Amino acid sequence: MKTYISLALSLFFTITLVAQDKTCNCCTEKYSEFDFWLGTWEVTNPNGTRAGVNVIKKVQNNCILQENWISATPGYTGTSNNFYNYKANQWEQIWVDNQGQSLHLKGNKVGNQMILRTEDETNAEGKTFFHRVTWTDNDDGSVRQLWETVTEGKEVAIAFDGLYKRKD
Template structure:
C-alpha cells in the first residue's frame, strides 16, 4: 500500500512539474515576428550599406532583442519586441545611444509586421506618428520601411532598409 501511495505521489509530482515548465511564449502569436530573427546586413534602396542588425530571442523565447549598428557616425540602438498577451498586440521599445526612445504597437498582417507609435509632438510642436513595417520577402530577406505622418493619410519615408541574412 505504501508503494502504491509513493507511486501516486511521484506521478502527481511529475505531472505538476511538467505543467509548470510549459513554454509560456510558444503560441503562434508569440512567434509571429520570428521571421526577423537572425544576423543581417542591411542596405539602403540604392544598395549602399546601411548597417548591421542582430535579432535574438531572449527571456525563454518571450522577447526579440534587436542590436543595431549603423554604418554612419557610430549610431547604435537596441529594441525589445514582445507579444503583449494581455493587450493582444505586439510592442517594440527602441532605445538608442543618442538618448532617443520610441514605443510602437501593432500586429502581424499576412507577411508583414506593422507597428505604429501613438501621436507624438516634435520639438517644433508638430503632431506626428511613426509607422514601421517589416515585410518578409519570398527569398527570406526582410524589408523594413519606417514612415512618419502628420495626418495618417500621407506618409514620408524615414528609413527603408533591405535585410539579407549573414548567418
C-alpha cells in the same frame, strides 16, 4: 538499502515530472508571428549601400525578440525589445539608441507584414504626427523594414528603408 533505492527513485521521478511540467508560456503561434525577423542580417539602403548589421534573437524563454543594431555610420547603435502583449492583444517594440533617443511602437501582424506605430505626437509646428514601422517578410527570405513619419495623417516622409539579407 531498499530505503535509499526507493528514495532515489522517488527523487528521480519527482525531478522528471517537474521538468516535464514546465511550460513555455511564449511558445505559441501568436508569440511566433515576428520570428521571420530572427537572425543575423546585413542591411542595405535602397541604393545598395551598407546601412548596418542587425542581430535579432529570442531571449527570456522565447518571450522577447531582442534587436541589436550596429549602424554603418560609426558610433551609432541601438537595441529594441519586441514582445507580444497578450493583455493588450498587440505587439510592442521599445527601442533605445546610444544617442538617448527612444520609440515605443504598437501594432499587429497583417498578412506578411508586422506593422507597428507610435502614439500621435505634436511637432514644433503644432502638427500631429506618428511614426509607423513596417517589416515585410519577403518570399526570397529577405525582410524590408520601412520607417515612415506620417504628419497630419497624409504627409509621409521616409525615415529609414532597409533591406535585410541573412548573414547566417
